[in-house]
Amino acid sequence: MHIDGEPDMKAICITGHGGNEVVEVREHQLPERAPGEVRVQVRATTLNQVDLYMRNSGAGITHRLPQIMGLDAAGTVEACDASDPWLTPGQEVIIHPGVACQRCEYCQRGDSALCKRIQFLGEHRDGTFAESIQVPATQVFPKPAHLGWAEAAALGVTHLTAWRMLFSKACLKPWETVLVFGIGGGVSLAALQLAKAIGARTIVTSREDAKLERAQALGADHAINSKTHDVAKEVMACTNGRGVDVVFENVGAAAWSSAMKSLARGGRLVTCGATTGDQPGADLRRIFVRQLQIFGSSLGTAGEFHDLLGFVERTGLRPIIDREYPFDDIHAALDHLESGTQFGKVALRVG
Structure with a gap:
């Protein structure tokens, strides 16, 4: 009608x-x-x-x-x-x-x-x-009153997706370390912002140095060029051989092996995308020997959106x-x- x-x-x-x-x-x-x-x-x-x-x-x-x-x-x-x-x-x-x-x-x-x-x-x-x-x-x-129109619109997909991934699924804590693949894209940047806002240590990857520099200006603790460096080796180097507690991944097959190898024992991997392919090697032996957890995630609930918006209001976060x-x-x-x-x-x- x-x-x-x-x-x-x-x-x-x-x-x-x-x-x-x-x-x-x-x-x-x-x-x-x-x-x-x-x-x-x-x-x-x-x-x-x-x-x-x-x-x-x-x-x-x-x-x-x-x-x-x-x-x-x-x-x-x-x-x-x-x-x-x-x-x-x-x-x-x-x-x-x-x-x-x-x-x-x-x-x-x-x-x-x-x-x-x-x-x-x-x-x-x-x-x-x-x-x-x-x-x-x-x-x-x-x-949220402090946001411009475009900033506010951005919360509805990328930040809500990152919120559910980091906090509802992977249960990231302020004292933990998270590895974020593909910095520069909206959901990865949202993850960096949210992780830093709670005080977590962040490691980011990109194939472009300029994006890595901008991410560090936003607070990323470590930055790895995935085109010129072995991500897993670099992660181990900057975590004293321990690995990260959480991997935030939305790349897919191209990043999967590095993501799995970067996790500490008992670590959690959360993924919301597969832009480079959806059939990576499962690496099952690593999963059960190191007791890793893998979470799939997409978007978020109304309750999670409510919580995100309250967090944005309190912290002044701007997409x-x-x-x-x-x-x-x-x-x-x-x-x-x-x-x-x-x-x-x-x-x-x-x-």
């Missing part, structure tokens, strides 16, 4: 699969807001690797075409139920991108990130690359934004993300 007489809004849609030729800025009619939903005027959104995946193929993700792209967003409440006790028109908010069913066994026990019917914005349903979006009120959270693009320059923004040269999040200014 649509709103009679409402002007169309601008939205960025994929019309097929391929390259930027299937990504279009077009007029899109805003659906009528249903009870329990909130309409948010989007002020900024950021790009994520899944945006490239959905453009390229979307294989394995149930979706329809055309579809509005985008997972995360920050903006202002345009409309909500008058009875809503937490939200009011004009309020500055952030959107959680995973719409859970609230009915399956995982939702019922409080872990909606495992929901069997979860729908992600920009994947299974229309996303955030639009002037307005309507989502269930349970997906909308107050924006790193690499570059902001005007809404109509989506092709250039996608190209920049795909180049892998960014240090931080690539953002779109919407309103």
